[in-house]
Amino acid sequence: MDGTERPVLEVNGLSLAFGGLKVLNDVSFAVPQGSVTAIIGPNGAGKTSIFNCISGFYRPKAGHILFEGEDIGPFHPPRRAALGLARTFQNIALFRGMTVLDNIKLGRHAHMKTSLLDALCYFGRARREEMELRREVEEKIIDFLEIDHIRNKPVASLSYGLRKRVELARALAMKPKILMLDEPVAGMNREETEDMARFILDVKEEWGVTILMVEHDMGLIMDISDHVVVLNFGQVIAAGKPAEVTANPDVIRAYLGSGDVEALRREFRGEAA
Amino acid sequence: MSGFDWLFFTEVSLAGLGAGALLALTGLAFVLIYKATKVVNLAIGEMLMIGAYVFFSFTAGLGLPWWAALIAALAAGGLLGAVVERAIIRPMLGESAISVFMVTIGLGSVLIGLVELTWGAAPTSLPDFMGKAPVFIGPAYVSRKIVIGFAVAAAVIAVFLIAFRYWRGGVALRATATDQGAAYSCGINVPAIFSMAWVFAGVAAAGAGVLVGAVGGISPNMGVFGLSALVVVIVGGLDSIAGALIGGILVGLIEAWAGTYLGGEYKLLTTFGLLLIVLMIRPYGLFGTVEIERL
Numbered sequence: 001m002d003g004t005e006r007p008v009l010e011v012n013g014l015s016l017a018f019g020g021l022k023v024l025n026d027v028s029f030a031v032p033q034g035s036v037t038a039i040i041g042p043n044g045a046g047k048t049s050i051f052n053c054i055s056g057f058y059r060p061k062a063g064h065i066l067f068e069g070e071d072i073g074p075f076h077p078p079r080r081a082a083l084g085l086a087r088t089f090q091n092i093a094l095f096r097g098m099t100v101l102d103n104i105k106l107g108r109h110a111h112m113k114t115s116l117l118d119a120l121c122y123f124g125r126a127r128r129e130e131m132e133l134r135r136e137v138e139e140k141i142i143d144f145l146e147i148d149h150i151r152n153k154p155v156a157s158l159s160y161g162l163r164k165r166v167e168l169a170r171a172l173a174m175k176p177k178i179l180m181l182d183e184p185v186a187g188m189n190r191e192e193t194e195d196m197a198r199f200i201l202d203v204k205e206e207w208g209v210t211i212l213m214v215e216h217d218m219g220l221i222m223d224i225s226d227h228v229v230v231l232n233f234g235q236v237i238a239a240g241k242p243a244e245v246t247a248n249p250d251v252i253r254a255y256l257g258s259g260d261v262e263a264l265r266r267e268f269r270g271e272a273a
Numbered sequence: 274m275s276g277f278d279w280l281f282f283t284e285v286s287l288a289g290l291g292a293g294a295l296l297a298l299t300g301l302a303f304v305l306i307y308k309a310t311k312v313v314n315l316a317i318g319e320m321l322m323i324g325a326y327v328f329f330s331f332t333a334g335l336g337l338p339w340w341a342a343l344i345a346a347l348a349a350g351g352l353l354g355a356v357v358e359r360a361i362i363r364p365m366l367g368e369s370a371i372s373v374f375m376v377t378i379g380l381g382s383v384l385i386g387l388v389e390l391t392w393g394a395a396p397t398s399l400p401d402f403m404g405k406a407p408v409f410i411g412p413a414y415v416s417r418k419i420v421i422g423f424a425v426a427a428a429v430i431a432v433f434l435i436a437f438r439y440w441r442g443g444v445a446l447r448a449t450a451t452d453q454g455a456a457y458s459c460g461i462n463v464p465a466i467f468s469m470a471w472v473f474a475g476v477a478a479a480g481a482g483v484l485v486g487a488v489g490g491i492s493p494n495m496g497v498f499g500l501s502a503l504v505v506v507i508v509g510g511l512d513s514i515a516g517a518l519i520g521g522i523l524v525g526l527i528e529a530w531a532g533t534y535l536g537g538e539y540k541l542l543t544t545f546g547l548l549l550i551v552l553m554i555r556p557y558g559l560f561g562t563v564e565i566e567r568l
Binding site: 055056057076077078081082086087089093094095096097098102106107109170174 | 444451455457
């Protein structure tokens with residue numbers, strides 16, 4: 001990491017436990033401004049738990065999460081969303097039964113200031129906000145993600161790849177400063193994966209949004225990420241540029257496995273002690 | 274069949290429609306809560322009863338004009354909804370659906386007890402505030418109370434349907450109903466949506482209570498009306514407002530026809546028969562979401 005700028009997101013000493021099960025143990029990393037940072041690690045390493053701590057669904061046992069230098073620990077999820085933290089989910093979480101356009105517009109919810117009275121009258125602020133939203137959503141996000149042809153379709157009727165794209169569109173409507181993608185290409189074919197990679201890079205470059213993603217597809221990670229954090233059994237075992245990380249023997253062992261999970265566990269416990 | 278009295282049939286049907294509209298309004302309160310919080314609230318009939326008794330206190334007790342008493346009853350209903358949500362339902366968050374369901378049954382008993390302590394167990398009637406002059410639709414006679422009840426219930430349901438479709442809070446509620454996690458991460462204040470649903474449900478229930486009380490009088494037993502409403506929402510689908518509307522009208526009509534042509538003792542038989550048939554064909558109700566879990 002060569003950033004002299006302050007990182008947009010910092011995680012310091014994060015620990016999380018469910019009862020006696022330690023999910024995260026003293027996890028620290030930083031997401032440099034304007035980067036694509038990837039969190040990788042075997043299944044159950046705690047990657048999604050980190051996301052859930054950052055978006056405020058889980059209360060960590062210890063540690064701090066700093067967003068642009070501010071400790072966001074006490075904020076509930078809507079407040080974090082309003083600050084500019086947007087995310088997608090591993091198992092697509094769209095509002096079924098609503099159209100693509102409605103789903104995307106809901107992303108803007110946190111930024112709307114219209115009260116019930118305004119909305120009922122549909123005057124003034126309600127009208128202005130709605131118009132502004134429509135323009136931005138239609139001209140920018142929908143065109144950008146090439147989903148114009150499905151805008152009025154119910155999301156339930158869409159293919160998996162398109163749903164992922166709609167979820168990305170909804171996150172973009174949240175005017176994010178940092179976009180957290182939980183396995184953006186999981187279950188996608190090669191063509192869909194390449195499309196998604198292109199969108200992620202464009203979001204970073206054209207929109208100036210920092211990306212934090214969890215992903216298993218090593219090819220994608222090598223191609224588009226600037227910074228990689230490797231997690232195993234709830235601990236950070238390596239961090240750095242993609243090429244450095246993949247050369248790290250610990251990472252190779254954790255990822256490819258020695259075949260003996262217990263041996264690995266013992267080893268990590270030894271290291272922690 | 275030369276002797277079939279079509280005029281009488283029309284009158285019976287109109288009365289059924291009126292009763293159905295009240296069922297639909299109660300069903301709406303039920304659906305609002307279920308949709309937002311996934312709580313099956315068996316105390317909805319008792320919340321309705323509280324609304325009716327508050328109205329009774331303010332008119333017969335304090336001598337306020339009916340519109341002021343109505344506002345007070347609606348406000349009390351909303352307040353009751355808010356208090357129940359914050360004090361009883363919110364702490365149960367994450368508990369099994371069965372536990373929350375049992376808590377609402379207990380809540381119903383507590384509310385009945387409160388009414389008996391405060392107002393006594395004897396049935397009484399609400400002061401007449403709708404007038405008595407009968408209404409004729411064409412040649413058919415309908416009771417004025419039923420016409421008013423129908424009009425009010427239909428208007429309220431229409432407002433809710435429109436608000437759900439277009440008002441941002443309604444859209445937020447629908448979003449919360451489909452996926453709480455996603456809604457939360459989109460900046461929707463999910464706990465506030467829970468409160469809002471209970472408040473609106475409380476208001477709708479209190480309004481239904483005043484109408485039901487005006488038609489049939491009030492008593493600590495009037496909460497059983499909530500059971501018919503439960504049939505309505507199960508028939509219509511637990512999470513569908515349109516389902517509550519159509520289910521309400523369907524049950525209202527069928528009860529009226531069965532009560533008139535087969536005799537009063539067949540009313541419940543046909544209602545629950547309808548319930549059984551619907552459950553066999555569409556276990557999630559006529560308009561319900563397919564993946565509703567069973568209790």
